[in-house]
Amino acid sequence: MKLSYAITGALLAGSLAFTAQAHNHKSKADIVDTAVAAGSFTTLVTAVQAADLVDTLKGEGPFTVFAPNDDAFAKIPAADLNALVADKAALTNVLTYHVVAGKVMASDVVNLTSATTVQGQDLAIEVKYGKVFVNGAEVVATDIETSNGVIHVIDTVVMPSSSY
Structure with missing residues (x-):
């Protein structure tokens, strides 16, 4: 439950960051900092940290992230979420399943x-x-x-066919 709240907080921070960025035409933050600032990606940020993917998602990219918000993570039973976070390999598998190499904007996604x-x-x-x-x-x-890169927010955590 603590992780869920922590992730939710991170996701909410991310949402706020997104809003702040929309009004700030100076340099943009990277994917991780944007998610943290938004405030609605707390669980995602916590999971990214647990999987040691922060440096990757702060890297040059570009990346397209289909980012589950905190409400998406809340759909996962707490015991299952805690087990996933405790298994670094499985967590990495799930998180990298939400990332596409390159910058794919919504106008491109609809044609795929x-x-x-x-x-x-x-x-x-x-x-x-x-x-x-x-x-x-x-x-x-x-x-x-x-x-x-770019972030598209999704309402459910998507699982690869062999996530566990």
């Missing part, structure tokens, strides 16, 4: 049927009812530009 993740498996992309879904997760915010 899949995208290969840095984890190695493909995400299924579908447009229906005027909305975009990634492996069934709804994209709820798009085109949050960072200095090293």
Whole structure:
């Protein structure tokens, strides 16, 4: 439960950062700093730290991150989430399944049927009812530009076929 709250806080911080960035036309923050500042990606940021992926996501990129917000992580039972965070290999597998190499803006995503993740498996992309879904997760915010890529917010944590 603590991790869930921590992740939620991080995600919320990320949301605030996104809002702040929209009004700040100076240099943009990287993916991690943007997520922290938004405030709605607390769990994601905590997980990224636990998987030792901070330096990677602060790297040059560019990366496209389909970022589950804190509400997305809250859908995972606490025991399952804690077990995932405790298993660094499984956590890394899940987190890298949310990242695509390159900067793929929303206008590009809607024309795709899949995208290969840095984890190695493909995400299924579908447009229906005027909305975009990634492996069934709804994209709820798009085109949050960072200095090293772009973030699209999703409402569910997507799991690769062999996450555990």
